[in-house]
Amino acid sequence: MKSSSLDTMEETKFSLHEHLRKQCLELTPDGSFVRWTRDNPKHPRNWPILRKTYDTGLICVLDLFITASSTAGAAAAAQAKHEYHLDHTFATFCFVTLFLLGQSMGTIVFPPWSESFGRKRMYIFSSGLSCVCCLIIGLVRSLSGTIIMRTLAGLLSAVPGTIAGGSIEDMFNSQARIWVVFFWTVASNIGLIIGPIMSSHITEILNWRWVFYTYAIILGGITGLLCLIRESRSSYILTREVNQMRSEIPGIPPPLNHDHSPDLRTFVKEALFRPAQLFFQEPIIFTIAMMISVAMSIIYIFTEALQPIYQSMGFSASQASLIFMAIGLGTCISTLTRILDSHIFKQRRLQGKPIRPEDKLVGLALGAPFLAIGLWWFGWTIPPKTPGPNTPWIVPTLSLVLVGYALTEMDTVLYGYISDSYLSYSASATAAVAFLRGMLSGVFPLFTNQMFNGLGANIAISVLAAVATVFCIVPPLFLCYGERIRQRSRFARYSWEIQEEMGKDEYDI
Template sequence: MGFQNFETSDEPKFPMQEYLQEHYLEFAPNGKSIRWTHDNPRHPRNWPMWRKTYDVGLICALDLFITASSTAGAAAAAQARHEYELDYTYSTFCFVTLFLLGQSVGNIVLPPWTESFGRKKMYIISSGLSCICCAVIGFVHSLPAAIVMRIIAGLLSAVPGTIVGGSIEDIFNAQARIWVVFFWTVASNIGLIIGPIMSSHIIEALNWRWVFFIYALIIGTITGLLFFIRESRCSLLLTHEVDMMRQEIPSLPRALNHDHSPDMRTFVKEALFRPAQLLFQEPIIFTIAIMISIAMSLIYIFTEALQPIYMAMGFSVSQSSLIFMAIGLGTCFSALTRLLDCHIFNKRRNQGVAIKPEDKLTGLAIGAPCLAIGLWWFGWTIPPLVQGPNIPWIVPTMSLVFVGYALTELDSVLYGYISDSYLSYSASATAAVAFVRGIMSGIVPLFTRQMFEGLGANVAVSILAGIASLFCIVPPLFLCFGERIRQRSKFASYSWQIHEELGKDVDDI
């Protein structure tokens, strides 16, 4: 491709390529559009570290407290049922299940909009409205109002829950994403864990309405801080920059924008239902969706099951909620696996070997057996099989550290695998997984108590342990066949292609 020229009313002809280079832009391989250069300072991956830290830290904090508000619903339901004269299952359905079902719908409807229209506005709108929903539930003494607000809050929770992965992919390359996705996963999992702890202690000190007042205050504060983050969707930033230049130089080619939707019908057809396409057409996404859904549903099962188990050991209601801290401790040990990932990453880079998404599946290979071991251990060291002083409470509690470690590994590694494999479509791919996860997490609390009372805690946990044992088959399958499956995927292969066209080195993907 040779030099092209342009002219303005005030200037003679200049080489267009030199003009683009001055603005850290260049022609795409097709020669008909403009893309970033690798060192463009306005590209999100070249932002200053303080900017990256503020933006990602804040949206991870938003995800943490939005997630906490979902698991807090179980304790609130247990108290609100007396005020609204509901049975236990129906109250759980109103305050927990409807939130998660709303989240599942939001996982499909909302995140694709960020790929076409940007992320910042969605963060601000979702968090602001979530704050209002919590406040309404606290102030209004009406069950229908509480139901509507929990559904809307669940719908809105899909925004931080799914598009954070897309924001991380916008801002960080593969090596940095090892840690950033880990911190995001830890934040999300801590949200699941602190929800029952916070709500139990708030209810004990005040009442169940204060659970929602406090979350409204926290989320409202985060909403104000979100106004100071930047838009990170690369294609939108590039289009905006080139459009500004085209106002002065109309002959300048347009930006390379793979997110462009010529009309609403095209957007609905291609973008709005993209998560559904990924779920049912991509074997990797479908398998990950099933694994993460079952694994993360354990937290919602434990919000119902741990309290009676530990009360049988002599704990109070608020004391039994503190057992979730053992799961939280397990998440911290995942930092050791991330160090191992970095060692593998650096070793391959030093050897001049291209980094593949499968190179970061070590945590999955370790975490899947740990989940099975932790659940088998827990299931056979709790009442009624083990009574009184035969085994102290710390023995089953230690097994929950393994469970917490495993849940974080499955969550961070599998979401990271999605981000590395589907790149520009990572938000929609994550939405597909989150859809199934929301449905599963919303359903299990409705039969958890009946399951544990009918089968007994030992048998009920053993069933979960048996399912977790099946997960151990997946790591070797992904390690052996993952690359072939990705190469045959039109979404994964196209995503890598457009990243190359946008001016990103494959080694930095």
């Protein structure tokens, strides 16, 4: 009788394994949970390349235009201030600063829930509501309505910024992510650059309200296309698959799923306390947060300062906005550094050496001095203190190519260094950086006019160049002492131990 019972159990177990195998699933070694097999075609990393290209490409386009809507606020504010009878600083606060302050709040609010509700819903939610916000801003004749919608749009803009990296991790292994993350960063930075160009031309041809109508149309179209992407959160897909199987076949264990919907206590601990703790206790995070925040704020400073500088050379407002294309050219040149990175990684693999986070800092070592050189060059080749009375406009403009290259390198490399150094804590570390970046980007434009009018354009740019020169100390410090700092950090030590234990990149799944 006992033997018969054991036989039945063995048959049931065999049948369960066979059924899971047909679905390209398997049990964990202890038999408690169901997990993916490495060749499961439903796992996002095994999707066809066309599917991955469509999904990641559309997510990058969403981030591009939502980011562009942030820098578009400066040109809109310059015209809207007359309609609402505002001074320049308060108009900038309403159209630029509030958006970025809302974005800072969004970096805290959304990440704790992004792993639980799936990626696709969050993208559609962000894009759709952002479209509505832009439409309302264009339609309402009330400043209070504009303030509310601009702040809400900023809050929603944090969704692609905080989730896109997760979607890329869902679909691509570590080697492929080098390029995909780079393309995402380029898309986001191009968004910063085309915002002033689009808005300047739209306000000149039509009026400031059409800036927001245009973004409403674009985001509405993107929202429709987002309905065609697939959910990429692997644990979310697995849970859905296994729950369907469990409703049909009893006895199947639950899926292996570490996601959860945070309660208030968890939210306070993980979303509020931990990013602040990392910022104040981790030298790496503090340094990176300051570098990225100040460097990327330069774009928002330029949305206020660049056009008046070139208008003093005889450009119109819309012509002056095209100078941002020089920064965009520098952004694209960063492709060469990614090729160099790939060569370095290949050589280390051939030599059987592990790839450390510090091995990915070549772009920072180039970008930091280029930013300082570019700003010093720009600061002393623009009016009124140009090298000569007939200095052509192309001379200072070429320096902005270096600035664009440097900003992209710092953005790409430093965020990547956080991810590699802090692993399971990288989301909290990134939230700390993104929060400070949003705050400074929102605050700097408020005193840009006063700074440039009071000091003069040459001295004002020189102040930024001096700060960038101080940043040149960071790359050699990270290269020489980064590993030691990580070993001593209770947050980064886990990453270091995994690196020492595995001695190689992560598995494909």
